[in-house]
Amino acid sequence: MEKHLKLGKKNVYSGKIALLLAVGLGLTLTGCGEGGSDQNTKTPRKETQNTMNSETVQPPVAKKIPHTMEIHGDVRTDNYYWMRDDERKAPEVLAYLNAENSYTTAKMKHTEAFQEKLFDEMTGRLKKDDSSVPYQKNGYWYYSNFSGDQEYPVYARRTGSMDGEEQVILDANKLAEGHEFFSLGGMAVSSDTTLLGYATDVLSRRLYKIEFKNLGTGEKLADILVDTTGTIVWANDNKTVFYIRKDPQTLLGYQVFRHKLGTDQADDVLVYEEKDTTFYTGLGKTRDDSVIYIYHSHTSKKGASVIDANKPDSAFKLFHPIEDGHEYSFAKLGNEYYIRTNWQAKNFRLMKVDATQTTDKSKWRDVVPHRNGVFLSDFELFTNHLVVREKEEGLTRLRVMDLAGGKDRDLAFDDPAFSASIGYNPEIDTDKMRVNYSSLTTPSTVYEYDLKDGSRAILKQDEVLGDFNPANYASERLFIEARDGTKVPVSLVYRKELFKQDGVNPLYQYAYGSYGHTIEPRFDSSRLTLLDRGFVYAIAHIRGGQMLGRGWYEDGKLYNKMNTFTDFIDATKGLVAQKYGAKDKIFAVGGSAGGLLMGAVVNMAPELYRGVGAHVPFVDVLTTMLDTSIPLTTNEYDEWGNPNETDYYEYMKTYSPYDNVTRQDYPNMLVTTGLHDSQVQYFEPAKWVAKLRDYKTDNNRLLFHVNMEAGHGGASGRYKRYKDKALEFAFFFDLLGIME
Template identity: 40%
Template sequence: MTDPASSTTAETPAGPPVAARRPVTTEHHGRTRTDDFDWLRDKESPEVLAHLEAENAWTEQRTAHLAALRDAVFGEIKARTRETDLSVPTRVREHWYYGRSFEGREYGASCRVPVRGPDDWTPPRPAEDATPDQPALPGEEVLLDLDVLARGHDFFSLGGSTITPDGTLLAYAVDVVGDERYTIRFKDLASGDLLDDVIEGTLGGGTWDRSGEHLYYTTVDESWRADKVWRHRLGTTQADDELVFHETDGRFWVGCGRTRSDRFLVVASGSKTTSEYHVLDADAPELGLRVFAPREEGVEYSVEHAVLAGEDRFLVLHNATGPDFELAVTPAEPTPRAQWVALLPHDPAIRLEDVDAFAGHLVVHQRSNGLTQLRILELDPESPTGVGDYLVEFDEEVYTVGSGANPRFDQPTVRLGYVTMAVPSSVYDYDVRTRELTLLKQAPVLGGYDREDYEEHRLWATSADGEQVPISLVVRRDARAGGQPVPLHLYAYGAYELSTDPSFSIARLSLLDRGAAFAIAHVRGGGELGRRWYDDGKLAHKQHTFDDFVACARHLVESGWTTADRLVGEGGSAGGLLIGAVANQAPEAFAGLVAQVPFVDPLTSMLDATLPLTVTEYDEWGNPEADADAYDAIAAYSPYDNVGAHPYPRILAETSLHDTRVLYVEPAKWVARLRAVGVDADVLLKIEMSAGHGGVSGRYQAWKDRAFTLAWILDVLGLAEVSPT
């Protein structure tokens, strides 16, 4: 793996790499387009690999002066992290499961101990200082030692693991390349031996049937679309596996799982705008896999099994009656949409996102006014509508709350996670009967961290069309003494209805404690303010995403929080497209921009239906091959196509050679064009040669990777020489 932070070169580069121009001209809908750098997509070419290595060498040279700062930031992250630690145990059937991490080890281990009795719902408290050769709890069983599995590999990722209902066998999936194609293996937990069964080329983990004799898993097609669900019988080869479901529509992905009650196996098939569920009743397997309700274009729904007033029911979360979804009830069998009965009718002020069913209560995941909420519906054996409907409430102005690990249908508590930008991640158990919250653990921050040293704010910026865009911000109180502007790091994503909710970061403290502020721009394209927020930031409305980010940047300047010459923007993947677009449209608004695994050549990618994700993404970006209007819309904002002959802020682009989601060639071409066309473009490309979309694996490598980025940001912000408070 070549790392610009540590590699050496035999010869110091005299200047940035200059990619040769080899024009390729294409024509669509009468529009002619010339691409000078398409040749960089051949990652098997020695010439291309040499160019990428040259990019890393140039980045190393240009950031050599930050080596000591990188080391300092890495040391700060390490010093603030409790390296030997463990998660809060979660009860699954007759065991408590938890993860352990150890000082000096990259990955850690997963473990379990038996429950003390059928009514044991209080998580045991393991010894937090137990060494790797000591059990954290009496009777501890190590299920997977990930450091052992990772030996000999430059990259390692656990794709998922699942244990048979009787607790005797473990299926787990690993990726040692970074291309997100996993191999599933099976472990006998009594003997510790691996079975002969091996399943190659899967999307991730699997789902056991109720008997523990069959594992259902998903594979992808050549364009990396999850299209098939298979059933593997233990003791047979993969060649003998039965194809259970095949999704032939190229816009749809599939997945499978079990309901929390273990009664039904479900196969979900969905596009960006439409979904369909098939269900298999474990109590009546002879009925086979049945479609719950046939897909209707534009109708999204999900299915969960519940027991209401003693009767088996399906809960259906759907958008057939409104864009922000409604919760309906049906019999526990295939039911046409006309017979779905509303339990929580559609409310345009509340976006319903998910529902969890338990024996005594329902938990609804929702958001309102940009904030997440957990809504509890207490059930009554005599009434299908229940006896209680209320929110789990917290005091902070800006926070994120969500349901945690809750695998048992009969559990009386709700495990939830809570975090703010100043309060570290906290795990609670919420007793539905008493309505009491019990703090089980708050992520430790070593070195004397005090959340009272920091202040959090919710601000609102006015976008170009008058829309109010929320901003979440955190800063040290002493940095803003007197109200003077401070250096500021602004982050955003803005796609796929994925919300960038407030969260805590130990690594971020290295910025905050040097006097910078950190803010999240909750731009359109995300889901923070409901479905309309998403719809208004995709397809023909994508420009709103970029306008919102620029508006947030300018609001932070105009309201005195910062100045444009001390403002750095950052985004990754689809958020990297955002960064590339604003680099062209508003370069004067930023001193620097960080684009991680950036989707900066969307027109080329969306014109190639053979590439991973392209067809499934038509509902997000449009189909420029078939639709001239979609072609023009994407061409109008495409970062690669709109590089201009004007000054640019400093730019750091980061990517990985084995990324299957956003190919490395996109930022490689973008950087080449910025240097060729832009004026005084100080742009760097850092490419991991042994990683995928998520970057390097292993926590220490991830810390070093983030330290590299943070050191670059601190340099742009003028804080490279500032010691942390």
């Protein structure tokens, strides 16, 4: 449920059809008396004449069919369990979802022109004809480009230099033709540069089909590999590929196969099967192309198995035995491996070992020792240099170390809150390194650093069309004290002339807070639509992420999960107290596991928020984590706990949003999902919305939008995704009376 987000068009039946379907199938579309409100109160909002129809339409009210579940002597009754349809074909379920879509359309009808304006505003900031920064590998320069109104990129390469003749290797727009949804997964060129493997998904279930083409002739090969994760790794013989097959029910990638070009998938050789369903399985290849590895990833232990890429028929062997509590990853330089490990190092350290001695930890030697206050998050190797990415007090540092024993150097950055990461550097034998940089006021930038002297050059900075001037905006980084005394970092951005720290600005607060995933303070041009209307935008770096190191993650998982929710609430209170936002104009947003955060927060402190956006929300925690047939359940026991154990069950029940809906006032809420979501199944938010409608005691808006063509990532394509943003922003703006 590594849970991330969005909407669509072709999914909404007309109101009349949805009404007929719903009534014919026993659904009630009246009752509940829900209307808009100007505050989080029961006072109906005064509307102009053209919004009267949206105010009188009534929300769907789902029928109740009690479904009893008992474990550990505890009985729960789920009245909406019937909404689960794994085939996504049940007329009764589709009718209900379409009725919800029709209701959302009706309630937002008066904002349609405004939504179009917002969409045009956000997409108008994008440079239509745009290219990525080219990179060099095996004699070619590779890049991608967008053109005009195309939703997807075209991938191309040039021989020798960027002055060479362009060869289009893949046009994603042609592959997407005829499909409402399209996603390009892995794409890999063979070692001899003559063949391309690529993976596509047209349903949004993240079950990818892998196909191949000859780059010399453009001819498509007959080989087709289905039900894969989309990852493709070539052996050095240029005829063998490795891929991972998924379980079609749980969607867990667990079998690694070896495929020889020209043979049928049925003849592929199973080279590894993960029988422990608490593990994820990955595939990769070292940057020197000498080793292929299978990555074994569990929440609290990680490891790898390897083979020589020149000997694809050999058996995979463990790099080092997998041990409880031990996580390691590696990179190869010559005859040595550099290992990022948490062995006796909570915040990780970097070690190295001879390639023949990897299984013996006593032979591992420190390169970057463990430091309690510094989190070592990543590293990159070059022939003469080592670069490590570290976080100290939540700020990123890229440190360049001369492998010949020269002086260390920190790369310089400019903003108070920023994101800096090691870019794509496919070649090892170079003294140049690419770095991806962004801040809340600085558009995404690719720098090239000289590792010898630390000088830098901008290779590309995303162009923001229109009147954008970074000098008009300011960002801040502050710490807010949580209820247990912990200092929670918060990143802020606002438009200078529209902000006064006097508690009058609307505030948009976003967070995630799970899986150790850190929400970095990056630039997002769509955010300008909020800032230019006076919003303050805040990212709360709550526990459950790794902004302040590994301990920050551990303090927001398992029996510490409640810290994630209380940190968010306390950050809201702190921002209001420091007058960064008006107490009656606070909006909270989160998606996936961040949607779980929203569900918990509105149960615990609904009075704090004027509006909430909960996207693809993981809200039915207990039922999902007790059902091993649902994708991404067993391999997340170490994130949430295993509710088959009494103590975990009882703790999870204290915060599971669906189980804690109560009879109280809730904020205005917009909930979104995708029918084909493979990470958080559509029926979780569907049931949650139905229960909220039954329990909530206010007249505030509760809208539910289901993209009937998409999954966890929402609408596909470069532009269509902004329809989702336009809906959310219009929902919030409407609550404030902002209509332009």
